[in-house]
Amino acid sequence: MYEGPGKVEVHEIDYPEFELKDGPGVNPANVGRKLPHAAILKTVATNICGSDQHMVRGRTTAPPGLVLGHEITGEVVETGPGVEFVKTGDLVSVPFNISCGRCRNCKEGKTGICENVNPDRPGSAYGYVDMGGWIGGQAEYVLVPYADWNLLKFRDKDRAMEKILDLAMLADIFPTGFHGCVTAGVGPGSTVYIAGAGPVGLAAAASAFLLGAAVVIVADLNKERLDQARSFGCETVNIALGEPRDQIEQLLGEPEVDCAVDAVGFEARGHGREAEVERPATVLNSLMDVTRAGGAIGIPGLYVTGDPGASDEAAKQGSLSIRIGLGWAKSHEFATGQCPVMRYNRQLMQAILHDRVQIAKAVNATPILLDEAPRGYHEFDQGAARKYVLDPHGLLSRTS
Known part of the structure; x- marks a missing residue:
């Protein structure tokens, strides 16, 4: 959670619900928004991003109390009544762009500028300033709206867990x-x-x-x-x-x-x-x-x-x-602009699974526990040549 310039802390928050609640950074027009199309994930990996650092340095208008994290990989533990194809137990990658799959831009493949998820302007992301107020994924559990549209499923969970640090890079x-x-x-x-x-x-x-x-x-x-x-x-x-x-x-x-x-x-x-x-x-x-x-x-x-x-x-x-x-x-x-992740993530997943690229090695992906996030932010800000991957449930240490 961002608590002010240079300050990141770990706090307890409520378990997600299928409704967007009021809170730091939540757009008033999004408060009370019902989310029957959403899924709740148990977070397997959630990365610290340079974009997060801009907020933590105080270089944006992010409010204190904002839950960070837009690079998410997880296991589905609950689905809303409107979810048809995503199932409990699926291991999935979450594009950092939040998109509805229904608007003109989404239908044209421009998922970085979805028109329906951020009342201020097209485009949204989890745990980010001025992006509608969707709760970030640097947490044990996270809610993903429009789950059938947004989630990329790893069909072979065991094989995916063998390459989970690489696959965690697909979110962003x-x-x-x-x-x-x-x-x-x-x-x-x-x-x-x-x-x-x-x-x-x-x-x-x-x-x-x-x-x-x-x-x-x-x-x-x-x-x-x-x-x-x-x-x-x-x-x-x-x-x-x-x-x-x-x-x-x-x-x-x-x-x-x-x-x-x-x-x-x-x-x-x-x-x-x-x-x-x-x-x-x-x-x-x-x-x-x-x-x-x-x-x-x-x-x-x-x-x-x-x-x-x-x-x-x-x-x-x-x-x-x-x-x-x-x-x-x-x-x-x-x-310019947000990368439309869904344009590439399936193909890049295949490149990872078939050993055409070692992206985790290239970026020096380094797993740390969720409680160590403040240290990870500090070391990253000091220029560490690492991509810190938060491990909320200790699942990565068993595979890395």
Whole structure:
């Protein structure tokens, strides 16, 4: 539970019901909403995400008392009367996007901008600020609405539990990294530049290899995270040493790449001497600089409409000094927004189960108990090259 800037605590909360109750962050228009189409899950794995860290750092308008967690894998223990196909005992992955399956956007596969789950604007997620108030999954049990639509079932539970740390990445970061690469146009023989060696950046790097990239370059200023990227075949750029363009030229013999992915978002820092100074537009501008004319840039990194901790008034409103003229001149394509997880999660599940990718190894997935979550948040915030996976029922320790 988020309790204020820099403060995460573990508390007892009520067992879920098939109705959305009032509470911190719950949109008043959602209070009392009946959920006969929902399922209650016993949480098997629930991950700490960099997006959660933005809230914990106090960089959003998240209220104290908000239950965190949008990366959920679990076992169905109850279903509402409107659930037809999901059954008690099913082991499932939960897309972090909450979507209804009924609106125009959902029917077009744009599940990241569902029109019916967040009264404020299209798009929702569990345990996240301004997303409608759906209770987060960093808990022992969690409610999932529109269960028949949202849940991805693992048909062989024993086989799935053998790869549960890998499969836990299907809720968000693996599809998100993959989406960043797909929208950037990564394909066989591509040269790819990925800004950010956190879990999403590392997932994007693994995805780039899965898509056939010839060279994957990952940039960061954290040595431990750059070492993690190199552990599975990536080239690396340390932005503390200077501009990416110069280092890319040393690696490739030319200063530009075919494709680029922003896996950093709005808390970006500068390059070289400004590597410790927050410069929220730096990543986007540098990607336009290093991406060839006619190339594309995938932007799964989070940008917000309100950042109370920003260094200037414009950035507090989500306005950044982006060199759109450069992007226009180079005919770049840009793709932003939540990854529509359901577009990819079934295929990526198959890649995991058939040993085509080791995503847990790539992101250094590390299980810890739910009570250890505050430590996990602290270490992640300090730059640990790990993807912390919370284990509320001690099930992961038996398989890892």
